[in-house]
Amino acid sequence: MNKTIAIFNLIQDDLERVEQKMREKPRLTAYLGSPTLAYESTMYEPHPTLSAVIDHLIDSGGKRVRPALALLVSRIYPSEQEQILALAASVELLHTATLVHDDLIDGALLRRGNPTLNASWSSGATVLTGDYLYARAADLTAQIEHMRVMRLFAHTLMVICNGEVKQMFDKRIRLDRQQYYERIYAKTAALFAVSTEAAGMLGNAPDPIVDALREYGKLLGMAFQIVDDVLDFIGDEEKMGKPAGSDLQAGLITLPTLYFLEQNADHELVNRISNNGRLNNTLVQAAVKTVRESGAIEAALDEARQFVRRSQTALQALPPSEYRDALWELSDFCIDRNR
C-alpha cells in the first residue's frame, strides 16, 4: 500500500486541483450569446440541494484512479493545466454519474461504506442527479476545446451506457467469457483508456504513443475490473464498504463464477444462481464460499495478472521516467489492493 501512496503523492497537488474542479460551479461563458431574459444566465446554476448532493458524492468518492492516470500521463506529456484538470475532473464526474444510475438500477444500498443516493432519496431525484453529472462532465469536456477528445468522450459514453444495457439483459443468464470481457471493457476499461489516451492527445504525444497509452489504460482497466469482481468473493467487507457476494446476489455472473463453472459444470448450487439468481442470502453466501474455496479465484487473478503484464508491456513505448515507473506500479497495485 505504501507504493500507492508514493504514486499518489507524486501528483497530490494536481489531484487536489481536480477535486476543486469537480466542485466548481459551472460558469456562464461567452458561447451563450447575449442573454435577454434574467433567468437565462442563471438557470445552469445547480439547485442548492442538487449542489449539496453532488458535493456529498464527491466527498465519498473513491481513489481517483482515473484522474491519477490522466495526471501521470500529463507529467510525461505536459499539456495546459486547465485542459488536463478539466479532463481529469470530467472522467471522474462521468464515472460518478454512471455509479449513481447503476446503484439505482441495482437497488444497491451501500457504496464505499456510505449509503447510496437511491437509498435515501427518491428514484426521480437520483435519475436527475446522474443526468446533471453527465451534463457537467460534457461541459467540462467541451471546455477542453479539443475535438478528438470531445468525440472520444461521446463515444465512450455510448459504450458505457450500452454495456450497462447489455449487463442488465444478461443478468441471470449464463454468459460466456467473451460476453464477460465485453462487459468489463464497457464498464471500466473504456473510461480508463480515455483517461490515458486523451491525456496523451492533450500533451501532443506522437500517435504511436497515444495508441500505447490507450492500450495501457484499457488493459489496466480490464485487470482492475477483474480484481473488483474477485474482491466481491474474497475481499474485506469493511474495506470494500459493501457486503461480499453482492454481485451473485444481484444475479451478476463474473469471472470467478465462470471459471468455477468451466471446471464444475454440474455444480447444482452455483448453477442455480447463475441460471436464475433469485436465491436467499444464505444460499448466495454458500455459493460464494464454494467458489472462494475452488481454484476459480486464482484462475481469475492469474488472468488479471496477465492483463497487468500486457499493460506494462504497452508502457515500454514511452520514454523512461519516474512517471512511467509510477504508471507501472499503479498496474501492480491494481492486483494487490484491498486484500
Next chain:
Amino acid sequence: MNKTIAIFNLIQDDLERVEQKMREKPRLTAYLGSPTLAYESTMYEPHPTLSAVIDHLIDSGGKRVRPALALLVSRIYPSEQEQILALAASVELLHTATLVHDDLIDGALLRRGNPTLNASWSSGATVLTGDYLYARAADLTAQIEHMRVMRLFAHTLMVICNGEVKQMFDKRIRLDRQQYYERIYAKTAALFAVSTEAAGMLGNAPDPIVDALREYGKLLGMAFQIVDDVLDFIGDEEKMGKPAGSDLQAGLITLPTLYFLEQNADHELVNRISNNGRLNNTLVQAAVKTVRESGAIEAALDEARQFVRRSQTALQALPPSEYRDALWELSDFCIDRNR
C-alpha cells in the same frame, strides 16, 4: 393547420433525412485509435433490444418542431448538409432522452397516445435508454465538429437537467410566476434556442443575426410551453394523447393556475391542489373545470401571444425570404395547434 403542413412541406426532404440520421447506427471513426481487442470496435453498437426501443421511440415521436427550426434557419444561412442534419438529429434525440426520463420520474403512462417506455419496461431499462440517447446526442453533436455548438449543447443539457431538478423540488409548492418562467425556459425554451442559434452559427450568420436567432427560438419556446400548459386544461384529450389535468394531477402548477390564484387567492379547491396536490381524480377534474371556466386561460394565452409577437420581432433582423416567413408562421401556429 394547413399552414403548418405548408411550413413542414418546405423542408420535408430534409426532415426525412433527419429521421434517418436519428436512426443511424453510430459509426466507429478514426478518433478511437487502433482497437486491439475484438469487442473494442463493437461495444458502441446498441444492444438489439435497445435499438428496437429507440426505433420505437423515434416512430412515436412528435412534430419535430426543433429539427424544423434548425432546418428552416439553414435554408437562410446554409451550412454543410451533414452538419445541419447532425444538429437537427441531436437536438431531437436530446429532447427524446429528457422525455424518457421525465415520464419515468412522473410515472406518466401515456405520451402522444402511446404507452410510455416506463409503462411497459423496468425503470432500470428506462434510465439506461435515456442515458444512451444522451450519449448518442452528444456523439452527433461531436460529429458537427464545431466548438461553440459543442459547448452550447453541454450548457443546455445542464440547464435542462437543473430545471427538472428544480421542477421536482417545486412540486406541490406554491411557486410564483418568476419561478414558472425559469422552469419553462429550462424545460423548452433553452433547447428551442439552441436549435435556431446553433443552426445560425453553422451557417456562419453574422453575430447579431445569431443573437436574433437565439432570441427567436427562445421566445417561441416560452410561448410553446405556455400553450402546452394551457392545453393540459382545455386540449382535446385524443389529440394530446394523454388525459387532461395531468399536470395538476402530478402536482405541477402552471401558468393558468397561477393566474387563477392571482385573481382568486382564497379559492379552496385550487389552493388545496396547489398546496399539496395529492387529491383524487374527481377533485382534480373539478379544479381543471374551475380554472378552465375562469379568465385564467385567456390570460395565459395572451401571455403566450406576447411571446410569439416578441419572437416575430426578433425575426425582423433577418433578410426577408420565404423561410423567414415560414419561421414567422411557425410562431403563429404555436398558438393555434391542437385546439
